[in-house]
Amino acid sequence: MKSTDYRLTMKRWQTPIVVLLGGCLISLIGFGARSSYGLYLGPITEALGWSRETYALAMALQNLFWGLCLPIAGILADRYGPVWVISGGALVYAVGTFGVTIVDTAVGLHLAGGVLVGTGVAFTAFSLATAAMLRVVGVERRTFVIGLCTAAGSVGQVLYSPITQGMISGYGWPIALIVTAVSVCLIVPLAFTLPSDPRVRNENVVHTDSFGAIREAFAHRGFMLLTAGFFVCGFHVA
Structure with a gap:
């Protein structure tokens, strides 16, 4: 695919600052909402009479589908641009989150909170936002942008956890999940701050296709060691 300088295809208001802000907010919401799911274990299992293992299996499926779908999301974003990929992922994410409030079977929980939410998390992952952000900055700022987007995800964890716990305590877990689903929908308009043309490339950055990557x-x-290390702590901690 022939590359195109981002300045030639993006709208006038899509300055690097706007792109960076939009990408960071996507990371904040996407990772923050996902990190709050542990707070629902007690309330949901007690309300519906399920075992903790039932809820834990849904979270395990969520993690697995997050990992399995992330490469697919990356390939699609590279081919068609990040806007529609992230927007579609946000809608799947929101539907899955809302679905947890209406299911009354373990299978329903596993499909909504596990498969749908896990897929949505993958398609709104901060790595997709970071990749889009890197397209509008030079090589000398790549490390800064990666750190910025990662930090935004951490801020999301810090913000969502106490807010979610407060809503669960004050209004109940279904309302808390509905509010979370609505907040995830905000990712849709934020996605449009990112470069929409898959040909957009910063001329100072070396690029390769998805399969080449x-x-x-x-x-x-180092990648293989990091992947192997994930099975030591990441799988059961995440």
Whole structure:
């Protein structure tokens, strides 16, 4: 795919600052909402008479689908641009979150809170927002942008946890989940702050196609060690 300088295809208001702000807010909401799910274990299992293992399996499926769908989301974003990929993911994310409030079976919980939310988390992941943000900055600022977007996700955890706990205590877990689903929908308009043309590339950044990036990653010893290390702590902690 022929690359295009971002300045030639983006709207006048889509300055690098706007793109960075939009990407950081996507990271904040997406990761913050996902991190609040642990707070629902007690209220949901007590209200519906389920075991903790039932809820834990839904969260395990959520993590698995997050990991399985993330490469697919990255390939689609690289091919069609991040806007529609992230927007669609946000809607799936919101539907899954709302779905948890209306299901009354364990299978329903696993589909809504596990499969749908996990897929939505993958398609709104901060890595997609970061990739879009990197398209409008030079090589010398790449590390800063990656750190900025990652920090925004951490801020989301800090903000969502106490707010969610307060809503659960004050209004009940269904209302808290509905508010969370509504907040996730805010990702849709925020996605339109990002470059929409998949050809948009910063001329100072070296690019490769999706499958080339996968081959490069699997050929890197550090990546393989990091992936192996995930099974030591990441799988059961996440």
